[in-house]
Amino acid sequence: MTPRLLLLTLLMLPVWANAQPNFRSNTPNDTLVSPKLLPENRVQLRIYAPKASDVTVSGDFPSGFPNQKLTKEPTGVWSLVLGPLSPNVYTYDFTVDGVKTFDPKNPKFKESQNGISNIFELAGKDTDYLAVKNVPHGRVESVWYPSSSLGITRRMHVYTPPGYATLKEKLPVLYLLHGGGDNDASWTTVGKANFILDNLLAEGKIRPMVVVMPAGHVPGTALAMGAGPEQDPFAKDLLTDIIPFVEKNYSVSSQREHRALAGLSMGGIQTMNIALWNPEKFSYVLPLSTGYFPPVLSELEAKYAQVLKNPQINNWKLFWIAMGGDKDIAYQNNKNTMALFDKYGIKYRYTEVPGGHTYLAWRNNLYQFAPLLFQQ
Structure with missing residues (x-):
């Protein structure tokens, strides 16, 4: 080795030493x-x-x-x-x-x-309907859209069925809302909505549909639990921004017969506030595990009796109310709300499943109501 090469080697030794990994002791966390x-x-x-x-x-x-x-x-x-x-x-x-x-x-x-x-x-027999199976799978997209009503850009998730890109017909749309504390990803992470729909499609039990899962929380506002869309800016966002965006950017029908609105808990209140005030825009309305609180029911009847008397509500093809049994925290509010609907002659179907106020019930709800949509 020449003197010059030896000098360079000695100068590089600290660099090589510092480049070595810092070994640590094994811990129980490793395995x-x-x-x-x-x-x-x-x-x-x-x-x-x-x-x-x-x-x-x-x-x-x-x-x-x-x-x-x-x-x-x-x-x-x-x-x-x-x-x-x-x-x-x-x-x-x-x-x-x-x-x-x-x-x-x-x-x-x-x-x-x-x-x-x-x-x-x-895994088990009772959860076979949401299992990941060897069937054609749809696509879930994270989509950003401009909300003119809120003045911000927002995110939603959109499910398109398998073969969507090659379909020639315009598809019906289900707008599927989450509950308080959740967000637009919840229906596909814990809700397993895409796998439930994939399996139902593979079994021929539902029509292909686009499912739009928006973010129901609006920045700077509390939980949306009041009466009417004016108390929740999300309602305007859905009607003036989300629906037009979806109908412009996806191959979907704009007819009310091909539009469904469903939501759980807070999203169920939003479902009722949007649909009851705009019954001509939807044909399938599905509030889950929800109900107005007593003061809100009083406000609803005192200020908005004409809304409840609108005959177009009974023109819906399906008004489907579901609860997670008597352990659902919204159980009494729901009973009170249905009593008000009875008073005003509003027709609905009611069902209960086990699971309380959790996705244990709501996944089951989706599995039950999806085959009822867009069949007529």
Whole structure:
């Protein structure tokens, strides 16, 4: 080696040394599995938090609210075994020393207005309708559109059925609204709407349709639970911006006979506020797990009796009201709302499914009502 080459080699040694990776000690987190499926439909949730003093988990699994405590193992891993559980898709959130914490070992999640929650799935006969199967699959797009009514650009998700690009006929549209706290991605992350529709299409049980899932929360406003569209700017956004955007950019029909509006909880209130005040724009109206609060019912009857008397409401092909059983937190409000509809002669169909005020019920609702749409 020449003196010059030796000098360059010596000068480069610190650089090589600094380029070496910083090796660390192995921890239990390296091989941790969460969630872990156990026999008899039990599920173990685990998180590595050696310095934590309190870890809990909440979710829509049985006894998941307000929370359950995890037990700390000597290794610093906290764990809890749930179940046995009925086959379904469940959401959960860890809280570590008072801070909501995502399970870093589980990449499956539900997106919502204020963050993300983890998801785990137990497959079974009762959830076959939402399983990912070897069938033709539609496409879910994240779409940005200008909202002139709100003065901002907003996001929505749009499902187009398999073969959409080659279809010659204009398709009907279902506008599918989420509930309070969720967002426009919720119906396809935890709601599994696209897989439910794919499976129904493969079985020949529904017509091909476009499904539009907008963001129901409007910046700077509270939950939309009042009477009438004037109390919720989203209503104007849907009618003046979203629907025209969809009809311009997608191969869909603009006829009322080919337009459906459905929504859960807050989205159910929005569904009723938009459809009752604009009955000529829709033919299928489907509020889920919802109902006006007593003061709002009084306001509705005192100020908007003429809205309830509009005969076009009874021209809808389907007014379908669903609840998640008597454990649904909106159960009494719904009963009161249906009593008001009865008083004004508004016709509707009513159904209950188990699941309370969660997607355990709402996924089932979509599976039940989708075959009823656009068949006539």
